[in-house]
Amino acid sequence: MTGVGAALERVVAAYARNVAVDRPEAWISLRPEAEARAEAADIDRRVAAGERLPLAGTVAAVKDNIDVAGFDTTAGSPAYAYAPSADATAVARLRAAGTVVLGKANLDQFATGLVGTRSPYGAVRGAWDPMRISGGSSSGSAVLTALGVVDIALGTDTAGSGRVPAALNGIVGVKPTVGLVPTTGVVPACRSIDCVTVFARELTLAREAAELMSGPDGVDPLARVDVPAPPLPARPVVAIPTSEHLEGLAEGWAETFRGVVGRLAASGVDIVEVDIAPLLEAASLLYGGAFVAERTAAVGGFIEANRDLIGTDIDPTVAAIVLAGAEARAVDYFRDREKLERLGLEGLRRLEGTVALLTPTTTWHPTLDEVAADPVGANSRMGRFTNFANLLDRSALAVPAGVVGGKPFGVMLTGAAFADRTLAQLAERISAPAIEVLVVGAHLRGQPLNHQLVAAGGTFAAAVTTSADYRLFALATTPPKPGLVRVDAEGASIEGEVWRLPAAGFGGFVAALPEPMGIGSARLADGSVVSGFLCETVALQGAVDITAFGGWRSFLASKA
Structure with a gap:
């Protein structure tokens, strides 16, 4: 789309990608493409006029318990x-930064569940294995991001x-510290400990979005001002669970977790x-004690008044x-409050001197049939390592950390309140370094591969x-x-794109490349060297030299 701004080009690509992945159950409502294009074109005009919009060129989905003006908010119940009448504060701040919201994502009804199957709009299937669950309750949001x-x-x-x-x-x-992102415009699950969270394929983008949404809005009485955490020590100490608390993990997960621990240790x-x-005992109080009454306070009246809808519009398990x-x-x-406080005090005493607790994010990845x-x-x-964080006012961050049996494995860092940036610094040490790849043809944005x-x-880099x-x-x-x-001679500069791939994804991607394509070192105009698609010279017999066009898109445009 030569001459089109980044925001509009991204919107067009997003709708094409949505058709290609064919996951209708991930959405509850999707914006008309023409409407999204118009907003994106306006963003491009504003950027061209010199306005700073840090998220221009990005598109977003919003879990359907968070208000977006122009869409009904269903919380997973028709x-x-x-x-x-207005965007939630978090949504308004993202849109003010230049992102275009495409629609509302499916969820476990009333944000009650960690499986992604408790919705009358359909169970959301896992991004990479449609026989397995997506996880919840923010199921559609995660899958649309992953895909x-x-x-x-x-x-x-x-x-x-x-x-x-x-x-x-x-x-x-x-998952920011409770209160950092106002929950104005969010249907409550447990109002006092709910958090607005961010999914992205890159840590940097996820953290940027979280920062842009943070800060009191004058409406949410539970919103908090950020209190910067101390800088990360030269040699930080990170806690991991003792072996008995890692029992019962899915096959291969404990071994992969030990590998992550080793990488982190090797980083200093x-x-x-x-x-x-x-x-873990404190975590059991979230559903096994009186704290569940806060869910009743949020939507119990609606469910009680609509008992005849249980089994149709209202999920029986959620009800x-x-x-x-x-x-x-x-x-x-x-x-239960007193018990929680005592357990929390003892738990945090045991973590004294550490900057974070590292755990697997969850314990297994069940199939849809196993959950049913x-x-x-x-x-x-699912919630062994996650349930206690908000009850005890902890920050947390989940990052991908490998692949086991062809499916993603993730770990989580949990820290003190307001340690959000500290966790991000540690997470950078866990994540395998991204590999930059130059593409010049069918793998460009908007192209068939x-x-x-x-x-x-x-993720697109530049x-x-x-x-x-x-040539x-x-x-x-x-x-x-x-x-x-x-x-060696008579060469030219060729237009392309640099994409960043995680190490695991890069390996699988290269292994699947058909002949005569291969990966080698490619030099860019600025002198930097990245991995790039190169072609075996044997494949050039009968090929047409199109160097004069300067790039693949220009060549395709000439044919059109």
Whole structure:
């Protein structure tokens, strides 16, 4: 789309990608493309006029318990739907920074669940294995991000809903300190501990979005001002659970977790084992004690008044959980509050001297059938390491940390309140370094093989040109693609794009490349060297030299 601004080009690519991935259950409502294009074109005009919009060129999905003006908010229940008069504060701040919201994402109804199957709009299937769950409750948000339909997605997290689906789909999930991002315009699950969370395929983008949304808005009485944490020590200490608390993980996960611990230690971090039993016991209070009454206070009245809809518009498991809170008495709450405080004090005492606790994000990745057979039991296994964080006012960050059996494995860093930036610094040491790859043809944005880069976890980095010692040929392949060859003389600069891929995704991507394509070193016009698509010279017999066009898109435009 020569001459089109970055925002409009990204919107067009997003709708094309949405058709390609064919995951309708991930959305509850999708904006008309023409409307999104118009907003993107306006963003491009504003950027061209000199306005600073840090998220221009990105698109987002919003979990459907967060208000977006122009869309009904359903919280996963058609009967509950209402039309908000304004964007939620978090959404308004993202849009003010230049992102374009494409629609509202599916979720576990009333944000009650960690599985992604509790919705009358359909169970959201995992991004990379449609026989397995996506994780919840921010299911659609995570899957749309993982599949590259959107760059950013908003979720919410009370028990782990912004972290568990991140781990199961191989993306980043940022759960800020409670109150850092105002919850104005968010349907409450447990109002006092709810968080607005961010999904992205890159840590940097996820953290940028979280920072842009943070700060009191004068409306949410629970919003808090950030209190900068102390700088990360030269040799930080990170806690990990003792072995008994890692029992029962999915096959291969414990071994992969030990590998992550080893990488972190090799980066200059001291590792200590800690018995986190008090924290895990505190976690059990979220659903096993009187705290569930806060869910009843949020939406119990609606469910009680609409009992005839249970089994159709209202999920039976969700209804049972929410209505059970009506049994709690005030004295039960205060007893559980005291128990939580004592467990929290002991748990944090055991973590004294550490900057974070490193754990697997969750314990397993069940199939849809396994969850259907035991919806409560399967769900309870998901939140072992996540449920205590908000109850005890902790920050947390989930990051991808490898692949086990062809499926993503993720880990989580949990730290003190307001340690959000500290966790991000540690997470950078965990993540395998991204690999930059130059593409010049069918893998460019909007071209037929771009989905392969996105599926490998790739993110667009920059439009570039090579140094002036390459020639470009049109190969006789299906789909059509060019071959880039470095020459000793009579070369030229060729237009292309640099994409960043995680190490695991890069390996799989390269292994799947058909002949005559290969990966080698490519020099850019600025003198830097990246990995790049290069073509075997044997494949050039009969190929057409198209160097004069300066790039693949220009060549295609000439044919059109």
